[in-house]
Every structure is written in structure tokens, then in C-alpha cells.
Amino acid sequence: MLYAMLCYNNEDTVFAWSKEQNDAVMQKLATVEEKLKKQGRLGPVARLMPTSAATTLRKHSDPPLVIDGPFAETKEQLLGFFVIECEDLEQALETAKELGQANPGGCYEVRPLLLFKDGAVKT
Amino acid sequence: MTELAWIDAAVIAARPQAMAALLRYFRDLDKAEEAYQEACLRALSQWPQNGPPRDPVAWLIFVGRNAQLDGTRKLARHVALPEDDQISDLEDAEAEMVDRIDTSGYRDDVLRLFFICCHPELPATQQIALALRIVSGLSVGQIARAFLVGDVAMEQRLTRAKARIAKSPVPFEPPGAVERSERLASVIAMTYLLFNEGYSASERPLGERAQLCDEAIRLTRLLLRLFPMEAEVMGLLALQLLQHARLPARYDAAGLLILLEHQDRTRWNRSIIGEGLALIDKAIRHKRPGPYQVQAAIAALHARAETAAQTDWAEIDLLYSTLERMQPSPVVTLNRAVAVSKSVGPQAALAMIEPLSDTLADYFHFHGLKGALLVQLGRPLDARHAFDKAISLARSPLEADHIRQKLDALADAYPVPGTVGTVTR
Numbered sequence: 010m011l012y013a014m015l016c017y018n019n020e021d022t023v024f025a026w027s028k029e030q031n032d033a034v035m036q037k038l039a040t041v042e043e044k045l046k047k048q049g050r051l052g053p054v055a056r057l058m059p060t061s062a063a064t065t066l067r068k069h070s071d072p073p074l075v076i077d078g079p080f081a082e083t084k085e086q087l088l089g090f091f092v093i094e095c096e097d098l099e100q101a102l103e104t105a106k107e108l109g110q111a112n113p114g115g116c117y118e119v120r121p122l123l124l125f126k127d128g129a130v131k132t
Numbered sequence: 133m134t135e136l137a138w139i140d141a142a143v144i145a146a147r148p149q150a151m152a153a154l155l156r157y158f159r160d161l162d163k164a165e166e167a168y169q170e171a172c173l174r175a176l177s178q179w180p181q182n183g184p185p186r187d188p189v190a191w192l193i194f195v196g197r198n199a200q201l202d203g204t205r206k207l208a209r210h211v212a213l214p215e216d217d218q219i220s221d222l223e224d225a226e227a228e229m230v231d232r233i234d235t236s237g238y239r240d241d242v243l244r245l246f247f248i249c250c251h252p253e254l255p256a257t258q259q260i261a262l263a264l265r266i267v268s269g270l271s272v273g274q275i276a277r278a279f280l281v282g283d284v285a286m287e288q289r290l291t292r293a294k295a296r297i298a299k300s301p302v303p304f305e306p307p308g309a310v311e312r313s314e315r316l317a318s319v320i321a322m323t324y325l326l327f328n329e330g331y332s333a334s335e336r337p338l339g340e341r342a343q344l345c346d347e348a349i350r351l352t353r354l355l356l357r358l359f360p361m362e363a364e365v366m367g368l369l370a371l372q373l374l375q376h377a378r379l380p381a382r383y384d385a386a387g388l389l390i391l392l393e394h395q396d397r398t399r400w401n402r403s404i405i406g407e408g409l410a411l412i413d414k415a416i417r418h419k420r421p422g423p424y425q426v427q428a429a430i431a432a433l434h435a436r437a438e439t440a441a442q443t444d445w446a447e448i449d450l451l452y453s454t455l456e457r458m459q460p461s462p463v464v465t466l467n468r469a470v471a472v473s474k475s476v477g478p479q480a481a482l483a484m485i486e487p488l489s490d491t492l493a494d495y496f497h498f499h500g501l502k503g504a505l506l507v508q509l510g511r512p513l514d515a516r517h518a519f520d521k522a523i524s525l526a527r528s529p530l531e532a533d534h535i536r537q538k539l540d541a542l543a544d545a546y547p548v549p550g551t552v553g554t555v556t557r
Contacts, residue, residue: 025145061356062410113138114184
């Protein structure tokens with residue numbers, strides 16, 4: 010089954026990392042990603058810009074309302090995600106733990122996918 | 133990366149908000165600073181055991197406040213001065229304080245912390261130095277190295293600046309809407325200057341100086357988090373990011389500045405540009421234009437051009453004319469003339485800058501541009517005259533060297549009979 014690992018953390022802290030700290034995290038994640046890739050389990054990986062770069066489309070009116078945000082009222086924000094093939098929840102949690110060791114703080118929401126479409130975007 | 137490094141990162145990120153709340157609480161910069169330091173020490177000993185708290189800012193405020201109050205109480209007992217009034221005042225404020233932590237009402241606190249650094253009687257460089265000390269928490273030594281002065285000189289400068297702001301009453305009452313936007317305007321002007329301090333160097337900045345741009349971006353990010361609907365804050369962050377993205381291409385192997393048109397654009401940082409473009413797009417939707425947004429829009433046009441030749445100079449001309457209306461300045465007109473020279477031609481650009489001959493008589497770039505335009509117009513003697521003037525006004529060997537190259541090219545193109553056509557280098 011495919012699982013999404015939704016990474017939440019305090020963006021004030023994350024976007025204040027020095028280049029060295031940032032590189033260290035990315036390096037650690039890359040090692041785990043490489044392992045997952047060899048096992049054929051790694052799906053799309055994305056890192057999000059801070060919420061300040063985000064815009065929200067509210068659909069309850071016609072035409073929809075475009076506003077800033079989401080505003081980071083909560084302590085932790087969604088900052089990125091992985092899609093990973095896991096046999097069961099136990100393996101999913103094991104994988105999330107491995108990824109989570111790249112940096113302290115924040116949390117991973119481990120959530121099974123209901124639908125997955127492998128779009129056409131190549132980077 | 134060690135655990136201590138992570139605690140350090142979390143504490144640094146939390147500093148402006150924690151210091152701001154402690155300042156409101158103690159109404160004294162030194163006391164706030166001591167409280168914050170004490171809280172950091174306790175974080176170093178407690179976080180490795182208990183893990184980082186969910187809200188480091190609230191933790192540091194709470195622990196800092198209690199630590200400082202304990203200290204004040206002890207002091208009161210030993211010294212037996214009438215500190216009691218002060219303490220009871222503080223305790224009255226406690227309930228409200230806890231509320232403020234819970235509702236994350238840090239916004240005006242942080243703005244105040246920035247704002248006291250922007251005292252109108254302090255010169256811009258002192259405002260920046262003070263903000264680096266008070267808001268960012270850099271050490272005096274780090275700031276001294278960033279400004280290329282000695283530790284003692286910087287210490288004295290900061291002490292004088294602090295003494296100056298101590299004379300003015302710190303505005304502790306919550307600001308009204310108008311006052312809040314006035315404060316925000318002076319604070320974003322200061323972070324703009326902080327960025328420029330790191331960016332405007334003609335040689336690759338090293339060590340602490342290189343971090344000034346990062347620090348400015350970090351502080352502007354914080355301001356945008358606190359004022360997420362302010363189009364000008366978005367504009368300023370966009371501007372800083374779009375300029376900072378060029379860093380990997382801005383200096384040659386010898387560490388000297390490479391002009392925009394000659395930079396290897398494949399070395400620009402595309403993900404930083406992406407964020408800058410997202411922010412300026414977003415800001416423009418607010419339809420509340422301002423000078424930072426216009427400058428960011430200009431930077432965005434440069435960022436979107438894959439080669440220098442693909443630059444949309446007509447649009448840049450239009451944006452500079454908007455900027456001229458918002459912030460009339462001969463330097464803005466000079467920049468606009470560069471765009472006009474590319475989109476219309478050198479004659480139109482020369483006509484645009486000629487009225488500035490008096491105001492910019494002592495400005496290096498005025499004579500440099502004038503010379504370049506005269507070369508394009510086939511007037512080598514006038515061009516040479518302008519370049520000579522520019523060299524005499526150059527502020528760095530690099531600036532002088534740029535002009536000498538133009539003089540050499542001129543000498544090659546128009547050899548003067550009976551004279552040596554080259555210029556000593």
C-alpha cells in the first residue's frame with residue numbers, strides 16, 4: 010500500500026537553518042531515499058515553500074475568493090511529503106522513523122493513500 | 133549535526149519573539165537580554181534530556197521570565213531596595229502574559245523590538261548594527277567583523293546607540309492602526325538597508341559580512357509571518373530573494389563583482405528565484421503597489437530572462453517610471469535611463485540624464501553611463517571626457533578598472549593619431 014509521510018515542523022525554525030544545517034538534513038534524507046529507491050518503494054518527494062508564499066482559493070463563493078495564507082496560526086506547518094510503498098503500517102512507521110532522524114522536532118503524519126496518479130511532470 | 137547545534141538553531145530562531153515578549157514584560161532591554169540568556173542556558177541543559185519543547189518561543193519566555201524574577205527577588209532581599217513595587221507590578225501582569233503566549237499575540241511585541249532599533253536620530257548603519265545585536269542576537273565581535281571594524285569600536289558604537297535609545301521612552305502601549313503601519317514602514321526600511329549592506333559590496337563579502345543578506349532575509353521572513361497580508365513586506369522579501377539568488381554568479385574567481393549582464397545565469401539559484409516570483413505575484417494581486425514591490429518586479433523581469441539579451445527592457449522602463457513617481461530620485465532616473473537606452477536607444481537615454489548633470493555631478497555611475505551612451509552615439513571625445521571624470525570619482529579599484537576597460541576599447545576603436553592610444557592600467 011502507498012503511504013504519504015506528511016512532514017510538519019515549525020517553519021520559523023526550519024527556514025532559519027543555516028545552509029550547513031539545511032544541507033546536512035537533505036544529505037541524511039537523500040541516504041534514506043536512495044535505500045528506498047533501490048527497494049523500488051520510493052514515490053514522489055516534495056518540499057514546500059513557506060506558507061508565506063502560499064495562496065488560498067476559497068470555493069464557497071462564485072467566483073471563488075483568492076486570499077493569502079494559509080496563515081500559520083498553528084505551531085507546525087505542512088512543509089513537505091514523501092509517497093512511499095509500504096507493506097503495512099508497521100513498515101510505514103519504521104520508514105517514517107528513519108526519515109525522521111534527519112532532524113529533531115516536528116512530526117510526520119503517516120497516512121495511507123486512497124488514490125495515486127503518476128502525472129506527467131518531469132523535473 | 134549534533135544535538136547542541138539543533139538547540140542552537142531553535143534558540144536563534146526563537147530569539148526575536150522571546151526577546152520581544154521579555155522586553156514588554158520587563159520594560160528594560162538589559163533585563164530582557166539577561167532573562168533570555170538565562171533561558172537559553174537552561175534550554176541547553178534541559179532540552180537534550182526532555183526533547184525540544186513544542187513551542188520553543190513560549191518555553192523561553194516562560195523560563196526567562198521566571199528566572200529573571202527569581203533573580204530580582206534575591207537581589208531585593210540582599211540589597212533591600214524598594215524593589216517590591218516593581219515586583220508586584222510584574223505579578224499583576226502575569227495572567228495577561230500567559231494569555232499572550234497562548235494566543236501567540238507576539239506581533240506588536242516583535243514590531244516594538246525592531247522599532248526601538250530604528251530610532252530616527254541614529255544613522256542607518258547604527259540602526260542596523262543595533263538590530264543585529266538586539267533582534268538577531270549576534271555578538272559584538274560578529275557585528276564588528278560584518279562591518280569591517282574593530283571589536284572595541286563596535287562596542288562603543290553600540291553602547292552609544294543603546295544610550296541614545298534609552299533616553300527615549302520605549303512605546304509600550306499597543307500601537308493604533310496608523311502607528312503600527314508607520315512603525316512597520318521604518319522597520320522594513322531598516323531590513324532593506326541591512327540587506328543592502330551585505331549586497332552592495334563590489335567584492336565578494338567574506339565571513340560574517342556574507343551572512344548579512346541571510347540575516348536580512350530571515351528577519352524579513354519573520355515580519356511577513358507577523359504581517360502576512362502586507363503587500364510591501366511580500367515585495368521586500370521577494371526583492372531580497374531575487375537578488376540573493378544571483379549570489380553564486382555575482383563574483384569571479386578573484387572575488388570581484390560580475391555585472392548582471394555578464395553573469396552566468398545557469399548559476400542563479402532557481403529555487404530561491406521560485407519563491408521570490410511566487411511572492412511578487414502574490415503581492416501584486418493585492419493592488420497596493422509600493423516601491424519594494426516595484427523593485428521586486430524589476431528584479432523578477434531580470435530573473436525571468438534566460439539571457440541578458442532576452443530582458444524585457446520596455447517593461448523595466450515602465451516600472452522605473454512608476455518608481456520615479458513613487459520615490460522621485462535622480463538615481464532612479466539614472467537606472468531608468470539604462471532601460472531606455474536598451475529599449476529606445478542611446479539618444480533618448482542621454483536626453484533623459486542630461487538634466488541630472490548638476491545633481492549627479494559627483495556620482496560615479498552618472499559619468500560611467502554617460503560615457504557608455506556617448507560611445508554608442510559615436511562621440512569618442514565626449515565619451516573619453518565622461519570616462520575620465522568617472523575614474524576620478526571611482527570608490528574602488530574595481531570601479532576604476534571597469535571604466536579603464538571601456539577607455540581601452542575606445543582607444544582601440546578610435547586610435548588618435550600622434551598619441552599613444554592606450555591608457556595605463
